[in-house]
Amino acid sequence: NAGVMQNPRHLVRRRGQEARLRCSPMKGHSHVYWYRQLPEEGLKFMVYLQKENIIDESGMPKERFSAEFPKEGPSILRIQQVVRGDSAAYFCASSPEGDGYTFGSGTRLTVV
Amino acid sequence: DAKTTQPPSMDCAEGRAANLPCNHSTISGNEYVYWYRQIHSQGPQYIIHGLKNNETNEMASLIITEDRKSSTLILPHATLRDTAVYYCIVRVVGWGTNAGKSTFGDGTTLTVKP
Numbered sequence: 001n002a003g004v005m006q007n008p009r010h011l012v013r014r015r016g017q018e019a020r021l022r023c024s025p026m027k028g029h030s031h032v033y034w035y036r037q038l039p040e041e042g043l044k045f046m047v048y049l050q051k052e053n054i055i056d057e058s059g060m061p062k063e064r065f066s067a068e069f070p071k072e073g074p075s076i077l078r079i080q081q082v083v084r085g086d087s088a089a090y091f092c093a094s095s096p097e098g099d100g101y102t103f104g105s106g107t108r109l110t111v112v
Numbered sequence: 113d114a115k116t117t118q119p120p121s122m123d124c125a126e127g128r129a130a131n132l133p134c135n136h137s138t139i140s141g142n143e144y145v146y147w148y149r150q151i152h153s154q155g156p157q158y159i160i161h162g163l164k165n166n167e168t169n170e171m172a173s174l175i176i177t178e179d180r181k182s183s184t185l186i187l188p189h190a191t192l193r194d195t196a197v198y199y200c201i202v203r204v205v206g207w208g209t210n211a212g213k214s215t216f217g218d219g220t221t222l223t224v225k226p
Binding site: 004035041042043044045089091093100101102103104105106108 | 144146148150153154155156157158161197199203214215216218219
């Protein structure tokens with residue numbers, strides 16, 4: 001049973017481009033969470049999704065950021081018109097109903 | 113979410129027990145205490161969780177006070193590979209929208225020294 005898969009592991013984007021981060025949850029997990037970790041800081045919650053539903057997006061910046069978890073396929077975190085301040089590690093976690101998280105290895109986004 | 117507070121850093125000698133405290137004074141009755149650790153820049157790794165009873169697994173022990181307002185993670189024989197940032201979070205486990213996000217603080221940076 002593969003763990004939570006995130007890709008790409010490293011992503012470099014120029015300012016103004018779009019970044020798409022993918023997260024495939026563990027088999028049987030229907031809950032996905034995205035966290036952002038700025039350099040030298042802790043994890044900050046961004047969004048919590050279940051299949052085809054956004055449950056809580058209170059941690060998402062109001063502009064340029066969006067997330068989805070379609071019926072088929074991975075969850076996608078999309079950042080439009082990236083800026084240097086978006087450079088961070090983005091972690092995805094998944095869980096089954098009523099249990100703890102399993103985290104992926106993260107995507108390191110660098111905006112140049 | 114209930115918030116947690118942890119000391120920013122701790123040192124421990126290799127082979128000794130590491131005791132990492134966490135305060136969660138606003139914890140609700142249906143919230144569990146979870147511990148994770150993050151080694152370097154890897155994804156956080158689950159360690160242990162509990163509701164009100166003390167718990168033990170192959171990695172660690174979790175001691176939760178009777179009033180549930182604080183807990184201690186114990187690594188019984190710390191090794192150099194246990195050097196990491198340790199996060200204590202509280203989380204509703206179960207169905208519904210409350211069983212979702214958790215707030216990670218800045219954690220405790222544990223440095224195990226030879």
